[in-house]
Amino acid sequence: YWGNKSLIIVTYLSYILRSSTKNKLLLISFDGFRWDYERHSATPNLDKMTQDGVKAKYVTPPFLTITSPSHFTMLTGRHIENHGVIHNMWFNTTTQEKKQYYSAQFVDSYWDNGSLPIWITAQREGLKAGSLHFPGTAATYEGETVSVRQVESATYDYSNETEWRLNIDKVIGDWFLRQDLDFVSLYFGEPDGAGHKYGPDSPEVWEMIEQVDRTIGYIRDQIEEHGLSERLNVIITSDHGMTKMLREGEVQKIILSKIPGFSFKDIQFQLLDYGPLGMLLPKEGQLEKVYQALKRSHPNLHVYKKEEVPPRLHYSNHPRLLPIILIADAGYAVNGLLPLHYVKGEHGFDNEIMDMKVFFRAVGPDFQKNLLVDPFDLVDVYPLMCHLLGIKPEVHDGHLDKVKDMLVSSTDTRGGNLYFKNIMMIVLTLL
Ligand SMILES: [Zn+2]
Numbered sequence: 001y002w003g004n005k006s007l008i009i010v011t012y013l014s015y016i017l018r019s020s021t022k023n024k025l026l027l028i029s030f031d032g033f034r035w036d037y038e039r040h041s042a043t044p045n046l047d048k049m050t051q052d053g054v055k056a057k058y059v060t061p062p063f064l065t066i067t068s069p070s071h072f073t074m075l076t077g078r079h080i081e082n083h084g085v086i087h088n089m090w091f092n093t094t095t096q097e098k099k100q101y102y103s104a105q106f107v108d109s110y111w112d113n114g115s116l117p118i119w120i121t122a123q124r125e126g127l128k129a130g131s132l133h134f135p136g137t138a139a140t141y142e143g144e145t146v147s148v149r150q151v152e153s154a155t156y157d158y159s160n161e162t163e164w165r166l167n168i169d170k171v172i173g174d175w176f177l178r179q180d181l182d183f184v185s186l187y188f189g190e191p192d193g194a195g196h197k198y199g200p201d202s203p204e205v206w207e208m209i210e211q212v213d214r215t216i217g218y219i220r221d222q223i224e225e226h227g228l229s230e231r232l233n234v235i236i237t238s239d240h241g242m243t244k245m246l247r248e249g250e251v252q253k254i255i256l257s258k259i260p261g262f263s264f265k266d267i268q269f270q271l272l273d274y275g276p277l278g279m280l281l282p283k284e285g286q287l288e289k290v291y292q293a294l295k296r297s298h299p300n301l302h303v304y305k306k307e308e309v310p311p312r313l314h315y316s317n318h319p320r321l322l323p324i325i326l327i328a329d330a331g332y333a334v335n336g337l338l339p340l341h342y343v344k345g346e347h348g349f350d351n352e353i354m355d356m357k358v359f360f361r362a363v364g365p366d367f368q369k370n371l372l373v374d375p376f377d378l379v380d381v382y383p384l385m386c387h388l389l390g391i392k393p394e395v396h397d398g399h400l401d402k403v404k405d406m407l408v409s410s411t412d413t414r415g416g417n418l419y420f421k422n423i424m425m426i427v428l429t430l431l
Pocket residue numbers: 031032066067068192239240
C-alpha cells in the first residue's frame with residue numbers, strides 16, 4: 001500500500017517541481033530588426049503585444065554587431081570576446097581558409113569553445129529544448145546537441161512567409177504541444193535581407209516589417225488556439241540593427257590598397273571587405289609598420305592594436321582576434337583592394353550607434369502587461385531566460401537585476417502558492 005502510494009507521490013512531486021511552477025519559453029529572433037523600425041509601418045500585432053506585455057525602448061547588442069556572434073551572445077549571455085564566436089566567418093590564418101556564415105555553422109570547434117548555449121544547460125537540468133534555424137543550432141557542444149532541431153539547407157529562402165508559417169506550426173503544434181518541449185529558439189532571416197538590399201529607410205523594409213508583424217500575429221494566434229497562452233512566455237528580439245551606407249561621391253571610401261605606406265606584402269592574413277570591421281595579421285616583424293601606415297590614414301577609420309580596442313566594446317581579449325583591428329564609422333566599409341561593398345544597408349558598427357540597437361518585446365504569464373522598460377543589454381536576456389526556466393545559469397556577463405522589473409512580482413509567490421497547494425494535496429492524500 002505505502003509502496004504504491006509513495007511512488008505516486010514522488011512522481012507527482014517531481015511533476016509539480018518541474019512543470020507546474022515554471023512556464024515554457026519561446027525565444028524568437030528576427031534578424032536585423034532595428035529598435036525603431038515600426039515607426040513607418042502599420043504594426044497592429046506588435047502594438048497588441050505591447051499592450052499585453054513588455055516593450056523595451058531598445059536593447060544594445062554586443063559588438064561586433066553581426067549575426068552569429070550576436071546570436072551566440074543571446075544563447076550564452078557572454079560578450080563576444082568571452083564566447084569566442086568572433087565573426088560570421090570562420091577562418092584559419094595558416095591555411096588561409098575561410099568559411100562564410102552558412103558553412104561556419106557546421107564547424108563544431110568554432111562554436112564549442114567553453115561557453116555552453118542555454119539549450120544544453122536546460123537539457124542537463126532535465127528540461128527539453130529545441131531550436132529552429134537559430135545560429136549555433138547545427139553545432140555539437142561538449143558532445144551534446146540541442147535535442148530537437150531543424151537546420152536549414154544552404155539554399156533556404158529566409159524571407160518566404162509561407163515557410164515561416166510552416167516553421168511556426170512545427171514549433172507550436174509539434175514541439176511545444178505534442179513533444180512537450182520547455183524551451184525553443186526560433187530564427188527568422190528578415191528584415192535583415194531587405195535592410196541590406198534596399199537600405200533601412202526603404203518601402204521594401206517597411207513592407208517586410210508588416211510581414212514580420214503578420215507573423216507575430218500568427219504566432220500569438222497559434223499559441224492561443226493550442227491552449228498554450230497561460231503557460232508559454234514569448235520573448236521577441238534581434239541581433240543588430242541596420243544603417244544606411246554612404247555612397248561614392250558623398251564620401252571618400254576606405255580602401256586600404258590606396259593608403260600610402262600600406263602594402264599587402266606585409267600581411268600574412270586578412271579579413272576585409274566584410275562591412276565595417278577589418279582584421280589583419282601582419283607578417284612577422286611588420287606589425288608596427290602596418291599599424292603606423294593605417295593609423296590616421298582616414299578620418300572615419302579607427303585603427304587599433306588588438307589590446308587597444310576600447311574595453312566597452314569587449315572585442316579585445318580572445319586568441320581568435322587578429323593583432324590589428326579596423327573599425328569604420330557608421331556608413332563606411334573597410335575595403336581591401338577595391339570598394340567591393342555595394343549593399344545599401346549594413347551593420348557591424350559600434351554598438352553605441354543608435355542604428356545598431358534592436359527591438360524587444362515579451363509576453364506571457366510571467367511578464368507584466370502594458371509596460372515600457374528602460375534600455376538594457378542583449379547579454380541580460382540570458383539570465384532572464386534562465387530565471388524564467390528555473391535553471392542555474394552558466395558563468396555569464398548579463399545582469400538579471402536590469403530586466404527583472406518586467407516580470408510580474410508574483411512570479412515567485414505564484415509558484416510558491418501553487419507549490420504550497422500541491423504539498424497540501426499530498427498531505428491530504430497521505431492522510
Ligand atoms: Zn543578423
